[in-house]
Amino acid sequence: MRRIGAVALTTTALVAGLGALAAPAQAQAPAAPSKGKWTTPDAYAANAAWGRFVRTRDKVTIEGRLRDESKDGRTACVRFKATEKGARAHFLKAAIVVKDGGGPQTYYDGKATVRIATASTNTTHLYVQECVRDAKKGAWEYAEKWRRLY
Numbered sequence: 001m002r003r004i005g006a007v008a009l010t011t012t013a014l015v016a017g018l019g020a021l022a023a024p025a026q027a028q029a030p031a032a033p034s035k036g037k038w039t040t041p042d043a044y045a046a047n048a049a050w051g052r053f054v055r056t057r058d059k060v061t062i063e064g065r066l067r068d069e070s071k072d073g074r075t076a077c078v079r080f081k082a083t084e085k086g087a088r089a090h091f092l093k094a095a096i097v098v099k100d101g102g103g104p105q106t107y108y109d110g111k112a113t114v115r116i117a118t119a120s121t122n123t124t125h126l127y128v129q130e131c132v133r134d135a136k137k138g139a140w141e142y143a144e145k146w147r148r149l150y
Contacts, residue, residue: 034054034055034056035052035053035054035055036052036053036055036149036150037050037051037052037053038050038051038052038053038062038064038126038128038147038149039128039147040078040128040129040130040143040147041128041129041130041143041145041147042130043129043130043143043144043145044074044076044130044132044143046068046069046070046072046074046076047066047067047068047069047076047130047132048066048067048069049064049065049066049067049076049078049116049128049130050064050065051063051064051065051116052064053126053149055123055126055150056123057123058121058123059119059120059121059123060082060119060120060122060123060126061117061118061119062080062092062116062117062118062119062120062126063115063116063117064078064115064116064117065113065114065115065116066078066094066095066096066113066114066116067112067113067114068096068108068109068110068111068112068113069111070110070111071109071110071111072109073109073134073135073136074109074132074133074134074135074141075095075096075097075107075108075109075132075133075135076095076096076130076132077093077094077095077096077130077131077132077133077140078093078094078095078116078128078129078130078131079091079092079093079094079128079129079130079131079142080092080093080118080120080126080127080128080129081125081126081127081128081129081146082120082122082123082125082126082127083122083124083125083126083127084121084122084123084124085124087122089122090120090121090122092118092120093131094116094118095107095131095133096108096112096114107133107135109135125148125150126148126149126150127146127147127148127149128146128147128149129142129143129145129146129147130142130143131143
């Protein structure tokens with residue numbers, strides 16, 4: 001009789017232990033979306049950016065449009081931050097540029113809408129932020145807030 005009680009108690013402890021180990025896996029946060037749309041926070045009135053992203057296990061691909069609606073001495077740009085636990089964040093920036101023939105590229109100040117595309121192997125979180133490049137100073141200015149996409 002003692003053996004049956006000991007076996008039953010051991011079996012119950014093993015089952016309870018396995019249940020406790022399985023519980024954290026079930027309690028994890030839901031997986032980030034594999035596809036989605038993005039827009040920038042409206043930090044600069046004359047600029048806008050929007051598009052879609054596709055996230056796989058190995059990389060995130062970002063596509064969209066970047067629009068500058070005025071000639072105001074600044075070039076519109078958008079910046080993405082892709083993070084991965086244990087790795088440095090990837091910062092990916094897209095701005096409106098023009099290339100005159102075979103000459104160097106220059107940042108464009110005026111009304112324009114361009115396609116943008118980029119990718120990163122960091123897939124844990126993705127953020128988007130508006131930015132501009134001052135034509136006179138040649139300096140980048142970034143909006144205060146990032147928008148978390150996932």
